[in-house]
Amino acid sequence: MMTWASGWLIYGLTGATLIGLGLFGFASHTNLLRRILAFNVVGSGIFLVFGATGFRVPELGADAVPQALIITGIVVALSATALAVSLITRHASLSGSATLPDDDREDR
Structure with a gap:
């Protein structure tokens, strides 16, 4: 019997949360180092979601691929x-x- 607090579900939801937070950070900051950090948070979330999908049958363990x-x-x-x-x-x-120049010019 699966409960709502299964390990793969917690990993998947945590990964989805990290992806959302990283995308928000990437879109809201102009500092390039913060954008790299946000991009890495998105990547970590993707790794968590991908790892959660690889863990299908708890008795057999996680898939190696x-x-x-x-x-x-x-x-x-x-x-x-x-x-x-x-x-x-x-x-x-x-x-x-360490920021990108503003692109507010209308005379392009």
Whole structure:
């Protein structure tokens, strides 16, 4: 008998919450480092949701393929984050700001 507090359901709902919070943070902040952090929160939520879907039959345990893909995704996310931070530090050294310029001009 499944209850509403099954492990996969808690992981799935937590992942969906993280995805929502990350998207809100990405859309509401102009600071590039905060946007990277929000993007990583979205990625963590996706990993949780994907891991929750891989755990179908509790007696058999989790499927190995989603686990391998999640571990690979974590490594790729770490590499992409390092690249993004290095690009932001270069942008900040050239422009003097870690934010993107405003795009409010109407004379394009």
